[in-house]
Structures are given as structure tokens and as C-alpha cells.
Amino acid sequence: MLSSSFRLQPSAFSLSLGILGSGQLGQMIAMAAKKMGHRVLVYDLLPGGPAASVADEMIVAPFDDEKALRDFASRVDLITLEFENIPAASLELLASLRPLHPSPHVVRICQDRVLEKEFLQKHGFPVAPFRVITSVEELVAAVRELKTDAILKTATLGYDGKGQVSIAANASVAELQQAWAALHAERAVLEKRINFCAEGSVIVARSTSGEISSFPPQENSHARGILDVSRAPARFSEKVLREAEGMGGKIVEALEVVGLLTIEFFLLPNDEIIVNELAPRPHNSGHHTIESSKTSQFEQIVRAATGASLGSTELVKPALMLNLLGDLWKAGEPDWKPFLGHPEISLHLYGKKEAKPGRKMGHVTFTGEHREELLQQAKESFKS
Secondary structure, three states: OOOOOOOOOOEOOEOEEEEEOOOHHHHHHHHHHHHOOOEEEEEEOOOOOHHHHOOOEEEEOOOOOHHHHHHHHHOOOEEEEOOOOOOHHHHHHHHHHOOEOOOHHHHHHHOOHHHHHHHHHHOOOOEOOEEEEOOHHHHHHHHHHHOOOEEEEEOOOOOOOOOEEEEOOOOOHHHHHHHHHHHOOOOEEEEEOOOOOEEEEEEEEEOOOOOEEEOOOEEEEEEOOEEEEEEEOOOOOHHHHHHHHHHHHHHHHHHOOOEEEEEEEEEOOOOOEEEEEEEOOOOHHHOOHHHHEOOOHHHHHHHHHHOOOOOOOOEOOOEEEEEEEHHHHEOEOOOOHHHHOOOOEEEEEOOOOOOOOOOEEEEEEEEOOOHHHHHHHHHHHHHO
């Protein structure tokens, strides 16, 4: 009996994808890439992250280790990332060796609130009034000039409510000195506090060919500065939904993003949209797309980065996503049995080894007509 085999050559349908970062976003990117037939190599500072269990290989090294970065690049066809706080010099080095999506230029703007606000303002996108702060004297002058309650945010590294201090319009000099000292930053942004009625986000993909596709916007609610629940579709007017998608497409074009860009925004009572932040990667608020959409955000970033055509972003069923934080483990691991047998509930646990307060350990997606009721039942069960 004759047998034969064929050696497949690397192509757009069989690539080695490098991922910077091994957290849950990297894990879900890796899962999507593997499903599409790609190999995955993960790079991170520490071993054992969620993506490590999915990847074919992992390199453990600091993000400024030039030798390790060169080794990483030599073993992949292209590179993407799951978080943006990576040294600029390291991104520039990798981009000189392999296609890196998003580019160092995009990441540099999105990892620095000053650059991000200035970019958005320069290109005519709506942002809250802000001032760049480099000293307590500048902070005092800016507060007196804005004459409104504000938020002082570090230029870099802040996330999930970290690196922020609330500032009252009538704050004294002593209080402002204390706020500046508490921030431990050399540069910051003082931003007018927006009286919004809702928060939302829109995730937009742009491929290597310039093709652009937006996911329907989702409505987000936060608790203690961390995303709690995302709803898709968002309970916004058609005008707001169209405007959010259109603005997202214009921002990715202006930035020349390849991959995904998430635009977080505030919605004012008059249906005006104010851009809050940009994230050049998959986003927590888009986790529901795994169950709700024809193409998940994780498959979409792989498609965009590898040069494949973008997938359909059609929302095939409404969904709610609930974050599972480490606080739920304070009395031991929760009982997941009620979540595992229900056809409208999808449980995702990231496999992190240690549960800490505020740490994202997993999420639950509720679909179907009973999703709001199921969400409330889940929240009640966690209280008991």
C-alpha cells in the first residue's frame, strides 16, 4: 500500500505568530491563532502566564533583553502584542526584524496619555478639556484655569483606575501638593471630570491591506475603576451607535493601525461622545464576541495582522459579559457548577495561579433573552 506526505510551506494560512505578553488576552489570541492553523510563540518576563499553556513555545526574558528579543524575532514570521507597556526601544528593534502589528508608532501614542490626548485633539476627535502637568506649580495653575472638578492621571502605566487622583475645583495648594506627591509621576494629564450618563467602547480592526471593520459598540459599567459588565448591543440610540463606529474607523485610519484598536468613550446626556482612552489590542469589553459574534475580537486581530481578510463582525446574539475578579476567591474558589450546565452561560477561567483582589481571573458571558436575569442571579450567588 503506497503512502505519501506533503510538506506545507509557510503561507498566510500557516504562520508562526509571536505574542508579546502571556496574560489572558495573549491566551485568547493564541487560542484563536491555533484554531486558524498558526504556531504561537509567547514572550514574557515571567513564566506560567495564561498564554503559556496554549502556546507552542515561550521565551522568558526581560522586555529589554536584546539577545532574547532577537532570538524571539528569528523564530516567528510576525509579531503582535497583548499589552502596550513595552519599552519603545524594544518595539523598534523587533519592528526592524519582523512585521510588528500594531507598529511602535501606534503603541507609543497609546501608551502615553499626553501623546494620546494631543493626537486626538490635533485630528479633531472630541476629548475632555485637559492640561499637561509636569510640576505642582503647573497643577495649581491648571486647576485654577479649568475651574472644575478634574482627574489627575499619570501619563503612562495607569490602568483599571490605578495612577489616578480626583481633584476638586476648590482644592487648596496643600491638597494639590499632596495629590501630586501621591501620583509619583514626572508627567501627568489633568482632565476635566465629565458628567456622563453612560460609558461605551467600540473595537475596530484594520488589516495590512487597509480594510476596516468595526464591532458593534458595547455599553460598559465599572466598579472601583475596573470593568464590571459589558452589554452588547449597547443601549444607545442609533445615532450614537453609528457615530461611535464611524469615529472609530476614522481614528484607526489616522493612526494607521494594523490590528485592533479599542476606543473607550463617555456618552453625554445630549448623545455627544467624548473619547476617553485608546487601547491598541483586544479589550476586556470585547470578550463577549467569542460567543456573540460571527468573528471574535481575538480571531479578528490574527486575521488583521496576518493579512487575511477580516471576518464578519455581525452580532448573532445579544450578550452580557461579567468580569470575575480575585475578590470572589476570598473564601475559596467559587462553585462553578451552576454555570457549567446552562446553555446560555459560558464560563472562561484564565488559569492564573494566584487570586488577588482586583485581579481578573476570568469572565462569564450570558447570551439569550434571559441574560439580564442570569447576570443578577450570578451576582447574588457570589454574595452568598
